Amino acid sequence: MSTDVVAPPGKQSAGRGVLLLLGFAVAGALVAVALGFYGKAHTPTGRPLALIVGFTNLTPMKAWLATAAVVLVIFQVVSALWMYGRLPVKRKAPAVLSQLHRWSGAVAFVATLPVAYHCLWSLGFSTFDTRTALHSLFGCAFYGAFTTKMLALRANKMPSWALPISGGLLFALLIGAWATAAVWYFAQSGVPLR
Numbered sequence: 001m002s003t004d005v006v007a008p009p010g011k012q013s014a015g016r017g018v019l020l021l022l023g024f025a026v027a028g029a030l031v032a033v034a035l036g037f038y039g040k041a042h043t044p045t046g047r048p049l050a051l052i053v054g055f056t057n058l059t060p061m062k063a064w065l066a067t068a069a070v071v072l073v074i075f076q077v078v079s080a081l082w083m084y085g086r087l088p089v090k091r092k093a094p095a096v097l098s099q100l101h102r103w104s105g106a107v108a109f110v111a112t113l114p115v116a117y118h119c120l121w122s123l124g125f126s127t128f129d130t131r132t133a134l135h136s137l138f139g140c141a142f143y144g145a146f147t148t149k150m151l152a153l154r155a156n157k158m159p160s161w162a163l164p165i166s167g168g169l170l171f172a173l174l175i176g177a178w179a180t181a182a183v184w185y186f187a188q189s190g191v192p193l194r
Helices: 009-041 058-083 096-123 130-154 162-187
Strands: none
Touching: 009 096, 009 130, 058 096, 058 162, 096 130, 130 162
8 A cells, every 4th residue: 555645637737837947947047147157257348349320338328228128128017917917907908919018028138138248248247336236136137037937938837927927027137237227327417328
């Protein structure tokens, strides 16, 4: 007679989903640590590799691209809430909203890439004051959280809370990175805006 307790099928798949999510979180943590390590070990160049047309300086370019990403991510949050019926809107979300949600996320991510590249390559992982230390941590953690969310997004049998939690964390980290750099930059008096 066996005394082994076997979990019901629903509990088994939920447990597997949590373990899979934990594996994805470890992958994301490794991405964040690798970026931080590179940023700290790499000798910053202090100059941009390239500027996007219309910008005369690295800092305004990064501030505006990050701001564009934040605007798109705010749309992401609102559209996700609408699609999942979490907004106080009686009208059902239009079918096209799903595609707009995906594309806005892709464009937001692409907008962050030149910002992150120049942060790591030109400035490195900085810890000389609290603001820059927080910015460096938020930036590296953002890409780790992005990795986790993208892996979880395509996986089957994820817990129902996995995407809202990972999306919320991703949003919070982007806002943290943006607030400790772009918002700070725009708040300075006499800064060039392009």
